[in-house]
Amino acid sequence: TPPDPGDRIPTGFADLDTLTSGGLRPGRMVVVGARPGVGKTLVGTGLARAAAIKGGLPTLFKTLEMGDEE
Structure with missing residues (x-):
């Protein structure tokens, strides 16, 4: 079944959860961009960790800034 639009995925950051009315909406891709x-x-790892641990969701974190060794 598709996720309920009222469901929220916790971010692990209290202020961000407050600003987003409880977390991120399911079914959305989140892109974090800034200078190096x-x-x-x-x-990114904080968001993935909170989604996995607090939200019970499978997660994937991929950075394009670091090499494969990192």
Whole structure:
């Protein structure tokens, strides 16, 4: 069954959850963009972690900024 539009996926960031009325909407792709070195990876892994642990959802985090070794 498709997700209920009222359902929210927790972000792991209290202020962001407040701004988004409880988290991100299911079925949406989230893109985090910024200059190098400002914390995109930290935010992305935090979002994926919260979705997996708090939301019980399978997650994938892929960065195009780092090489395969990282």
